Amino acid sequence: MQTQTASSPKRISNKRSQDEKKTKKKKKKKASMAERADRHVLYEQAVQDPKTDVATLAKLYKKIRKKPARSFREDFCGTATLSTEWVKGGSDRTAYGVDLDLPTLEWGREHNIGSLDVLDAQRIELALGNVLTARGPKADLTAALNFSYCCLKERKQLLAYFKNARRNMTKDGLFFLDVLGGTETMGPDENRHDLDGFTYRWKQHCFDPLTHELYCTIAFFFSDGSKLAPAFEYDWRLWTMPELCDVLDEAGFSRTHRLWEKTDKKGNGTGRFYEPKRVENQESWWTYLVAEY
Ligand SMILES: C[S@@+](CC[C@H](N)C(=O)[O-])C[C@H]1O[C@@H](n2cnc3c(N)ncnc32)[C@H](O)[C@@H]1O
Structure with a gap:
C-alpha cells in the first residue's frame, strides 16, 4: 500500500502548474517587430523632415513678403509635425493644425506637442475638422504638404478647399502646396x-x-x-501644375509662384528654390507651388 505523505500532493500540483506555465509560455508567441512598431513613428522617420520643411517655408515666405511669417496653419496636419517645429522657431510664432482623423491628432498631441516645453505647446491649437470647411485664426503661412490635397479628386472639391484655405489667410498670406510629377x-x-x-x-x-x-x-x-x-x-488624383494654378486663380489667389529646386553639379537637390520660366521634365520630381492671397 502506498503511503502518501502530506507533502506529495502539493509537490504534484506544483509540478503541474509549472508545466502549465511552460506550455502557456510556449503558446504565447512573442510579438513580432511589426506588432510592436508604431506606424506614426516609422512614417515620421521615413517620410518627414520637419526641420528642413519649416526652415524652407519660412525662408520662402520672407523672400516673397519681405518680412517673417508669424502665424502658421497646417492643413491635413496628421500628427502635426510641422506645427510642432514651427512654434519652436520663436515665441511670437503660433500654429493651427486641422485634420479629420481624431486618433492621428491625439497621437500628435501626445507625442509631438507633448514633447515641447509648456510655453511652446500653448501656442499650438489642433482642430478636428474638414479642410474644405474648417475655419480658424487667419494665418500668414498656410501649408498643405505631402500631396494631401490629392485625396480631393473632383475639381469642385479642390476649388472648395482652396477657397476655404484663402478665407483663413491674412492679406499678406501665402499658401504652400507641394506638387508631385514626372514620367x-x-x-x-x-x-x-x-x-x-x-x-x-x-x-x-x-x-x-x-x-x-x-x-x-x-x-x-x-x-x-x-x-x-x-x-x-493613398487613393489620389495626380493634379498637374497647370490645373492647380487654374484652380488657385479661380479660388481668388492673386498670383502663383511655380518653384523648382536648384541642383548641384551631380544633379542632387540643394534645398534652394527658384522660379524658372521653363524646366525639363524628369522621371520623378516634387516641388513647391506658392499662392499669394
Ligand atoms: C498624407 S497624410 C499627411 C499628413 C501630414 N500633413 C504630412 O505631411 O505627412 C493626409 C492627412 O490628411 C487627413 N485628411 C484627409 N482628408 C482630409 C480633409 N478633408 N480634411 C482634413 N484632413 C483630411 C488625413 O486624416 C491624414 O492625416
Whole structure:
C-alpha cells in the first residue's frame, strides 16, 4: 500500500502548474517587430523632415513678403509635425493644425506637442475638422504638404478647399502646396530605402491616364520577416501644375509662384528654390507651388 505523505500532493500540483506555465509560455508567441512598431513613428522617420520643411517655408515666405511669417496653419496636419517645429522657431510664432482623423491628432498631441516645453505647446491649437470647411485664426503661412490635397479628386472639391484655405489667410498670406510629377509618377513603380531598423517602401500600384487617379501605399518591413503592408494607403488624383494654378486663380489667389529646386553639379537637390520660366521634365520630381492671397 502506498503511503502518501502530506507533502506529495502539493509537490504534484506544483509540478503541474509549472508545466502549465511552460506550455502557456510556449503558446504565447512573442510579438513580432511589426506588432510592436508604431506606424506614426516609422512614417515620421521615413517620410518627414520637419526641420528642413519649416526652415524652407519660412525662408520662402520672407523672400516673397519681405518680412517673417508669424502665424502658421497646417492643413491635413496628421500628427502635426510641422506645427510642432514651427512654434519652436520663436515665441511670437503660433500654429493651427486641422485634420479629420481624431486618433492621428491625439497621437500628435501626445507625442509631438507633448514633447515641447509648456510655453511652446500653448501656442499650438489642433482642430478636428474638414479642410474644405474648417475655419480658424487667419494665418500668414498656410501649408498643405505631402500631396494631401490629392485625396480631393473632383475639381469642385479642390476649388472648395482652396477657397476655404484663402478665407483663413491674412492679406499678406501665402499658401504652400507641394506638387508631385514626372514620367515615372504616371505608372506602377516602387522604391525601397533601408532605414534605422526597418525598410520603407513607397509603391505606386496603378495609374489611370484617363482620370489621373493614382493608388499608392507605404509599407514597412522588418528583419524578423514581419511587415506593416500597407501601413498607409493613398487613393489620389495626380493634379498637374497647370490645373492647380487654374484652380488657385479661380479660388481668388492673386498670383502663383511655380518653384523648382536648384541642383548641384551631380544633379542632387540643394534645398534652394527658384522660379524658372521653363524646366525639363524628369522621371520623378516634387516641388513647391506658392499662392499669394
Ligand atoms: C498624407 S497624410 C499627411 C499628413 C501630414 N500633413 C504630412 O505631411 O505627412 C493626409 C492627412 O490628411 C487627413 N485628411 C484627409 N482628408 C482630409 C480633409 N478633408 N480634411 C482634413 N484632413 C483630411 C488625413 O486624416 C491624414 O492625416
